[in-house]
Amino acid sequence: MARIIGGIGTSHVPTIGVAFDKGRHEDPDWQPLFKGYEPVAKWLAEKKPDVLFFCFNDHATTFFFDHYPTFALGVSDEYRIADEGMGLRPIPRLKGHAKLARHIAKSLVNEEFDLTLFQDLPLDHGLHSPLTMMWPTKPDWPGAVIPLVVNVLQQPLPTPRRCYKLGKAIGRAIRSYPDDLKVAMVGTGGLSHQMIGERAGFNDEKWDREFLDLIERDPERLAAMSIEDFMRLGGNEGAEVIMWLIMRGALDERVKKLHQNYYLPMTTAMAVALFE
Amino acid sequence: MARIIGGIGTSHVPTIGVAFDKGRHEDPDWQPLFKGYEPVAKWLAEKKPDVLFFCFNDHATTFFFDHYPTFALGVSDEYRIADEGMGLRPIPRLKGHAKLARHIAKSLVNEEFDLTLFQDLPLDHGLHSPLTMMWPTKPDWPGAVIPLVVNVLQQPLPTPRRCYKLGKAIGRAIRSYPDDLKVAMVGTGGLSHQMIGERAGFNDEKWDREFLDLIERDPERLAAMSIEDFMRLGGNEGAEVIMWLIMRGALDERVKKLHQNYYLPMTTAMAVALFE
Amino acid sequence: MFDLERSAKGLRLNRFLHSLTQREKRELFLRDPEAAMKNLSEEERGMVRRLDWKAMQDYGASFFCLEKLARTKGVTNPEMVAHFRGETLEQFLKTRRVPGAR
Amino acid sequence: MFDLERSAKGLRLNRFLHSLTQREKRELFLRDPEAAMKNLSEEERGMVRRLDWKAMQDYGASFFCLEKLARTKGVTNPEMVAHFRGETLEQFLKTRRVPGAR
Numbered sequence: 044m045a046r047i048i049g050g051i052g053t054s055h056v057p058t059i060g061v062a063f064d065k066g067r068h069e070d071p072d073w074q075p076l077f078k079g080y081e082p083v084a085k086w087l088a089e090k091k092p093d094v095l096f097f098c099f100n101d102h103a104t105t106f107f108f109d110h111y112p113t114f115a116l117g118v119s120d121e122y123r124i125a126d127e128g129m130g131l132r133p134i135p136r137l138k139g140h141a142k143l144a145r146h147i148a149k150s151l152v153n154e155e156f157d158l159t160l161f162q163d164l165p166l167d168h169g170l171h172s173p174l175t176m177m178w179p180t181k182p183d184w185p186g187a188v189i190p191l192v193v194n195v196l197q198q199p200l201p202t203p204r205r206c207y208k209l210g211k212a213i214g215r216a217i218r219s220y221p222d223d224l225k226v227a228m229v230g231t232g233g234l235s236h237q238m239i240g241e242r243a244g245f246n247d248e249k250w251d252r253e254f255l256d257l258i259e260r261d262p263e264r265l266a267a268m269s270i271e272d273f274m275r276l277g278g279n280e281g282a283e284v285i286m287w288l289i290m291r292g293a294l295d296e297r298v299k300k301l302h303q304n305y306y307l308p309m310t311t312a313m314a315v316a317l318f319e
Numbered sequence: 320m321a322r323i324i325g326g327i328g329t330s331h332v333p334t335i336g337v338a339f340d341k342g343r344h345e346d347p348d349w350q351p352l353f354k355g356y357e358p359v360a361k362w363l364a365e366k367k368p369d370v371l372f373f374c375f376n377d378h379a380t381t382f383f384f385d386h387y388p389t390f391a392l393g394v395s396d397e398y399r400i401a402d403e404g405m406g407l408r409p410i411p412r413l414k415g416h417a418k419l420a421r422h423i424a425k426s427l428v429n430e431e432f433d434l435t436l437f438q439d440l441p442l443d444h445g446l447h448s449p450l451t452m453m454w455p456t457k458p459d460w461p462g463a464v465i466p467l468v469v470n471v472l473q474q475p476l477p478t479p480r481r482c483y484k485l486g487k488a489i490g491r492a493i494r495s496y497p498d499d500l501k502v503a504m505v506g507t508g509g510l511s512h513q514m515i516g517e518r519a520g521f522n523d524e525k526w527d528r529e530f531l532d533l534i535e536r537d538p539e540r541l542a543a544m545s546i547e548d549f550m551r552l553g554g555n556e557g558a559e560v561i562m563w564l565i566m567r568g569a570l571d572e573r574v575k576k577l578h579q580n581y582y583l584p585m586t587t588a589m590a591v592a593l594f595e
Numbered sequence: 596m597f598d599l600e601r602s603a604k605g606l607r608l609n610r611f612l613h614s615l616t617q618r619e620k621r622e623l624f625l626r627d628p629e630a631a632m633k634n635l636s637e638e639e640r641g642m643v644r645r646l647d648w649k650a651m652q653d654y655g656a657s658f659f660c661l662e663k664l665a666r667t668k669g670v671t672n673p674e675m676v677a678h679f680r681g682e683t684l685e686q687f688l689k690t691r692r693v694p695g696a697r
Numbered sequence: 698m699f700d701l702e703r704s705a706k707g708l709r710l711n712r713f714l715h716s717l718t719q720r721e722k723r724e725l726f727l728r729d730p731e732a733a734m735k736n737l738s739e740e741e742r743g744m745v746r747r748l749d750w751k752a753m754q755d756y757g758a759s760f761f762c763l764e765k766l767a768r769t770k771g772v773t774n775p776e777m778v779a780h781f782r783g784e785t786l787e788q789f790l791k792t793r794r795v796p797g798a799r
């Protein structure tokens with residue numbers, strides 16, 4: 044049977060990927076970020092999950108507003124890297140796990156989640172900007188990803204409660220998979236930031252720290268909040284942290300936070316946290 | 320407040336549209352079909368609904384399997400006619416009702432339906448082959464449509480139960496719309512047919528008649544069936560009648576069937592029924 | 596039954612069939628079928644050339660994508676259904692209530 | 698807040714911005730911007746020409762579509778955020794903890 048060995052919450056700011064590709068690891072402005080991912084990379088290297096189940100959002104790259112899904116699950120064996128306006132990042136194509144993804148798709152649709160299913164579409168930095176901080180790209184990715192793309196761009200967004208329920212259902216689906224597989228959950232986004240309007244540049248470290256505490260101890264309280272609450276507290280674009288609730292929902296009720304890093308250099312609070 | 324004035328169940332066989340466009344109204348082979356729609360056309364002409372809420376499926380025309388939604392709701396003010404391999408039907412563009420559609424989208428997402436929302440995409444015969452049997456195309460359509468596209472092509476399909484629940488939620492959403500509007504529900508598909516495999520050409524009039532009875536009297540019993548039940552009883556492609564359950568769910572618990580027609584000339588049992 | 600396994604296997608063929616919803620692709624296919632099929636494998640091209648509906652369906656083609664090819668080539672659904680049943684059109688029509696309703 | 702109303706209003710502009718994810722479209726836009734913008738209205742073309750992020754956003758552009766234009770033109774996110782705040786980049790960077798982390 045497949046097992047969920049833990050969960051990771053992480054920002055997916057595009058500059059993380061740029062800093063990685065430019066080799067800014069020792070640059071004093073970026074070092075605190077890279078250092079913060081080291082324990083997570085180490086944990087993954089030791090635990091060797093076969094699959095990372097990635098909850099993230101596309102940034103109007105692969106999915107456009109003429110046809111916009113709430114929850115889109117990838118069921119391919121491979122995913123290309125998407126061009127976001129700057130050409131391709133110099134990283135390998137992503138490996139998928141079609142068999143597990145199809146199992147999850149069937150299980151979720153039968154549990155009344157109205158998924159969009161996709162294949163043969165490229166994926167953007169929402170997935171691979173954090174991924175390169177945690178998983179080696181050489182000689183190739185050490186395992187597969189299953190991408191779950193969440194609408195956090197176009198209102199109406201899924202409710203935090205729905206995200207948390209989806210996470211629980213994903214947990215059941217993974218645990219009912221007959222083959223022996225180790226799966227780690229990843230939830231991406233945030234923390235506080237706002238990119239547009241008069242409040243552009245907004246952050247709130249206090250709320251961010253509270254969120255990092257609640258996601259471990261009391262996700263139920265976060266699930267009871269509204270999208271408007273998340274937007275008010277963490278900024279318009281910061282509301283995307285509802286994707287951490289999907290990751291958290293798939294974990295056990297009680298988890299231990301093994302590691303946490305918080306770095307707020309510019310517009311977006313960059314955080315990473317590891318749960319077991 | 321908006322009101323739901325009734326519901327229509329109808330097949331959406333492409334040949335219905337072809338027969339219409341070729342003016343086969345008096346052809347003895349087609350006359351029983353055209354006659355069967357007359358009471359429905361008359362009811363619509365008298366009741367003058369502002370909007371037809373159409374539950375149907377795309378036939379791998381607008382939506383392709385690289386990005387395939389379970390439930391996709393159209394939120395445009397206009398829809399082009401899709402080219403399905405034979406050029407365009409000589410009918411006007413469809414009018415949408417963006418304002419009501421957006422209201423329904425918000426309401427459904429908040430009730431934990433994970434919709435895909437689409438705009439500016441063309442629609443295929445799943446909608447307009449039955450529509451031309453009921454609504455005049457000249458000088459223009461008398462009202463607007465709201466298209467709900469349902470996955471009945473690629474397994475896993477939504478469960479019959481989920482379809483019925485979705486219909487109930489659509490009913491609540493429409494009835495909570497503040498403006499005065501008359502809405503009729505349309506559910507399309509079926510009845511029994513199978514297009515592929517050894518059982519190609521399969522029909523079962525007995526099951527079809529039972530379905531036409533149950534959808535009026537006991538939709539709960541249909542909702543309790545599985546997709547496999549529907550495929551076994553009505554043929555592989557006949558399972559698409561689960562879309563009638565969405566229409567039925569939005570109506571009152573008790574409805575009266577005002578009219579019914581059943582015609583099985585070739586491969587697909589063509590039925591139409593009117594509920595109030 | 597068209598499921599995710601078949602959908603993945605048939606994706607390239609279905610994408611070709613689906614592209615026949617575009618007028619330019621249909622015209623190219625009718626004028627120069629090999630050019631229109633250049634992204635297909637030799638096996639896939641062979642099935643399309645022969646209009647072998649059953650082979651394509653077994654391979655992973657969606658019936659609704661096959662319909663696009665049928666419309667492009669002027670083949671009707673009763674002809675396709677007859678083919679799936681291993682019958683001639685005439686044999687199949689004998690089993691129907693209104694053989695003229697095509 | 699980017700909702701369905703804004704999404705409908707901004708659809709054509711967003712489609713243009715989104716098309717810059719294609720290399721050929723970016724190259725055309727850099728070489729011959731007016732040709733690349735031919736489907737846009739005059740109002741839309743004017744906002745794109747001026748790189749008026751705020752006007753485009755008010756009009757219905759998604760921030761994430763605007764990012765494609767910014768990347769194409771070599772504009773960074775901090776520059777866009779400064780523009781939304783009505784500040785120069787220098788002014789904005791003074792409000793940040795690590796102004797060099799761009």
Ligand SMILES: [Fe+3]
Nearest residue numbers: 055100232283
């Ligand atoms: Fe994001």
Ligand SMILES: [Fe+3]
Nearest residue numbers: 331376508559
């Ligand atoms: Fe159909």
